[in-house]
Amino acid sequence: MPRKKIYEGSVEYLQILDEKGNVDKELEPQLSNEDLDKMYRFMITTRTFDRKVLSLQRQGRAFTYAPVEGKEASQTGTAYALKKTDRVFPSYRDHGVYLTRGLSLKQMFLMWMGTEEGGRMPEDSGDFPFAIPIASQIPHAVGAAWAAKIQKQDKVCAVYFGDGATSEGDFHEGINFAGVNKAPVVLVCQNNKYAISVPRALQTAAETIAQKALAYGFEGIQVDGNDVLAVYSAMKSAVEKARKGEGPTLIECLTYRFGPHTTSDDPSKYRSKEEEEEWRKKDPVVRFQLYLRSKGIWNEEYEKKVNEEAKQKVEKALEEAESSIKIDPTDIFKYVYAEMPEPLREEMEYLKRIGEEKKEAHGEQNG
Amino acid sequence: MVNKMAKMTLIQAINNALHLEMEKDEKVVVMGEDVGHEGGVFRATVGLQEKFGKERVIDTPLAESGIIGTAIGMAVSGLKPVPEIQFSGFLYYCFNQLVSHAARIRMRTRGRYSVPMVVRSPYGAGIRALEHHSESTEALFVHMAGLKVVIPSGPYNAKGLLLSAIRDPDPVMFLEPMRLYRSVKEDVPEEDYAIPLGQAKVEREGSDLALISWGSMMKETREAADEAKEKDVSVEVIDLQTLWPFDEKTVIKSIEKTGRAIVVHESPRTCSIGSELAARAMDHNFLNLKAPVTRVTGFDIPVPLARYEDFNMPDVFRIMKAIDKVMSF
Numbered sequence: 001m002p003r004k005k006i007y008e009g010s011v012e013y014l015q016i017l018d019e020k021g022n023v024d025k026e027l028e029p030q031l032s033n034e035d036l037d038k039m040y041r042f043m044i045t046t047r048t049f050d051r052k053v054l055s056l057q058r059q060g061r062a063f064t065y066a067p068v069e070g071k072e073a074s075q076t077g078t079a080y081a082l083k084k085t086d087r088v089f090p091s092y093r094d095h096g097v098y099l100t101r102g103l104s105l106k107q108m109f110l111m112w113m114g115t116e117e118g119g120r121m122p123e124d125s126g127d128f129p130f131a132i133p134i135a136s137q138i139p140h141a142v143g144a145a146w147a148a149k150i151q152k153q154d155k156v157c158a159v160y161f162g163d164g165a166t167s168e169g170d171f172h173e174g175i176n177f178a179g180v181n182k183a184p185v186v187l188v189c190q191n192n193k194y195a196i197s198v199p200r201a202l203q204t205a206a207e208t209i210a211q212k213a214l215a216y217g218f219e220g221i222q223v224d225g226n227d228v229l230a231v232y233s234a235m236k237s238a239v240e241k242a243r244k245g246e247g248p249t250l251i252e253c254l255t256y257r258f259g260p261h262t263t264s265d266d267p268s269k270y271r272s273k274e275e276e277e278e279w280r281k282k283d284p285v286v287r288f289q290l291y292l293r294s295k296g297i298w299n300e301e302y303e304k305k306v307n308e309e310a311k312q313k314v315e316k317a318l319e320e321a322e323s324s325i326k327i328d329p330t331d332i333f334k335y336v337y338a339e340m341p342e343p344l345r346e347e348m349e350y351l352k353r354i355g356e357e358k359k360e361a362h363g364e365q366n367g
Numbered sequence: 368m369v370n371k372m373a374k375m376t377l378i379q380a381i382n383n384a385l386h387l388e389m390e391k392d393e394k395v396v397v398m399g400e401d402v403g404h405e406g407g408v409f410r411a412t413v414g415l416q417e418k419f420g421k422e423r424v425i426d427t428p429l430a431e432s433g434i435i436g437t438a439i440g441m442a443v444s445g446l447k448p449v450p451e452i453q454f455s456g457f458l459y460y461c462f463n464q465l466v467s468h469a470a471r472i473r474m475r476t477r478g479r480y481s482v483p484m485v486v487r488s489p490y491g492a493g494i495r496a497l498e499h500h501s502e503s504t505e506a507l508f509v510h511m512a513g514l515k516v517v518i519p520s521g522p523y524n525a526k527g528l529l530l531s532a533i534r535d536p537d538p539v540m541f542l543e544p545m546r547l548y549r550s551v552k553e554d555v556p557e558e559d560y561a562i563p564l565g566q567a568k569v570e571r572e573g574s575d576l577a578l579i580s581w582g583s584m585m586k587e588t589r590e591a592a593d594e595a596k597e598k599d600v601s602v603e604v605i606d607l608q609t610l611w612p613f614d615e616k617t618v619i620k621s622i623e624k625t626g627r628a629i630v631v632h633e634s635p636r637t638c639s640i641g642s643e644l645a646a647r648a649m650d651h652n653f654l655n656l657k658a659p660v661t662r663v664t665g666f667d668i669p670v671p672l673a674r675y676e677d678f679n680m681p682d683v684f685r686i687m688k689a690i691d692k693v694m695s696f
């Protein structure tokens with residue numbers, strides 16, 4: 001009679017490299033030493049950039065900033081599995097994604113310096129500037145993937161968001177579209193346990209975020225987000241699957257941000273020192289070092305060299321970024337429409353006039 | 368009886384009003400992102416969860432449409448929700464719930480149901496915040512009938528207006544000038560007092576010109592009035608306080624007296640409250656206007672990023688230019 005089980009689903013968890021550096025040989029991805037070296041450099045440069053912007057912010061040379069330290073494996077691991085011609089739709093904390101995708105450090109600095117130039121993505125990249133309104137980029141990525149499918153282009157889209165984002169309507173609407181249309185998209189959720197102060201348990205009664213994919217008719221997987229090998233492997237198969245036309249995947253990376261939510265946040269209000277120390281022990285960079293050492297890549301000297309080079313690159317890019325900033329007040333009118341409408345032109349002329357009158361008035365006062 | 372006074376910032380005054388009203392009326396419920404344990408990203412709700420518990424001070428999932436939609440459900444079921452939307456740029460997420468439902472429920476049920484809810488949200492630029500954190504969207508809500516829109520300009524009126532808003536039987540958008548949250552302290556009575564909605568405040572009497580503003584721009588407006596005084600222009604300063612339903616009488620009376628008016632606001636110029644006030648002045652004051660009603664406003668552009676935000680915001684210089692122009696018309 002008609003009461004019977006009609007659906008059963010399951011979600012896998014993936015870890016390949018544990019905290020002690022043990023590797024699951026069967027699951028180990030086949031990455032060349034050159035790849036491994038590159039990935040490590042991306043992670044170190046991300047961390048170097050991150051610390052630099054934090055210090056700039058403290059000196060008033062950058063504005064509010066969302067630090068990434070702790071999430072390097074989730075970001076480089078996923079982004080490294082994409083092709084240059086693929087596309088990413090990041091959120092505001094995905095510096096490691098941009099870097100791994102080849103965005104210049106100069107551009108990354110500009111993104112945090114209060115100028116619209118930060119959003120001017122290079123012509124040869126299909127990547128998108130980061131979205132601040134939570135989850136709003138998810139439908140865009142799905143739409144972009146859908147467009148690739150319609151236009152028969154070999155492009156996979158990846159979209160990045162946090163655990164908190166999975167509560168928004170845009171998440172549910174976006175991933176539903178992805179499922180229905182088998183869009184070539186990978187949904188990367190970096191679950192770092194908190195949305196600002198709000199713990200994951202208050203976002204969803206579900207045990208995992210990965211399992212949400214099942215309700216939309218596709219696969220979800222949970223990975224150790226501080227294990228770059230696991231992240232890379234999960235992403236690689238998701239990207240391949242998308243490329244073959246087999247639809248989307250939701251990847252939940254379990255990770256942690258070591259620092260505050262943003263430079264205006266004080267995490268001691270909502271999480272304990274013990275918890276923070278527990279996660280420090282899972283540092284994705286340190287764990288990757290263990291692996292690289294076993295491969296004969298990593299030693300003290302290598303570490304020094306990689307860090308030194310990262311620092312130099314970051315400093316140079318910072319100089320380039322800061323010296324490139326030219327403030328022209330009329331910029332605020334220039335890109336609103338393809339052609340500036342007359343009422344905007346009038347407002348622009350008024351602002352110019354005001355600027356000149358201010359200068360004059362200022363001169364008078366001094367004279 | 369002498370009121371006991373305390374020096375408070377605007378954010379403290381909001382917090383104080385919430386404490387008082389939650390104490391007094393157990394139907395009041397505060398909800399939103401980070402409002403409970405954390406006490407709000409601006410500390411507006413600090414101490415409330417300790418005092419009133421997790422049932423009445425709720426850390427919600429990160430979903431603005433969900434927050435407002437469920438608040439509406441609560442409001443039609445005997446509670447008085449005071450949801451917080453973390454920044455005004457995220458109010459767009461709840462626009463449908465606000466406009467299609469909160470604003471219409473009284474009308475479509477012929478008064479059987481109503482939505483006594485106050486949506487609090489910081490608004491405005493000036494703190495060098497990130498993109499989408501500095502919007503000034505009061506006109507959108509004024510335009511959508513069925514909502515009331517209130518904007519305080521300082522600690523004293525913030526408390527009195529918020530208490531009235533929570534006691535109001537209809538949905539109120541309560542937009543708080545983020546830039547002024549901590550910039551000034553004022554004497555604020557520690558006890559309960561209410562400033563009625565729908566009333567503007569004539570802050571200073573004057574005879575030459577009515578200078579009308581609200582919220583974040585009251586600071587520049589007052590400074591411009593001071594500067595004008597030195598030039599022997601007598602400015603009447605009006606803080607509109609409630610943007611809808613606004614206090615047309617007070618504004619019209621002032622323009623009748625002075626024959627000149629300037630409206631100052633941070634939000635874009637076109638289809639703004641400034642536009643509306645100018646039109647009302649045409650309706651009522653046409654024959655006694657000595658100069659065109661003038662607007663000093665933000666531009667018709669998306670709110671620019673931090674390094675550019677000052678170019679978009681009216682400042683004392685721009686207001687003074689407008690005063691000169693109007694006075695010499």
Ligand SMILES: Cc1ncc(C[n+]2csc(CCOP(=O)(O)OP(=O)(O)O)c2C)c(N)n1
Pocket residue numbers: 093132133134161162163164165166192194195196261400429431453457460
């Ligand atoms: C629609 C929207 N609501 C609120 C905010 C304010 N806000 C910024 S980040 C954040 C928490 C996001 O948490 P999560 O999605 O887990 O990402 P995380 O920052 O932890 O990486 C909130 C509430 C916002 N940016 N957008």
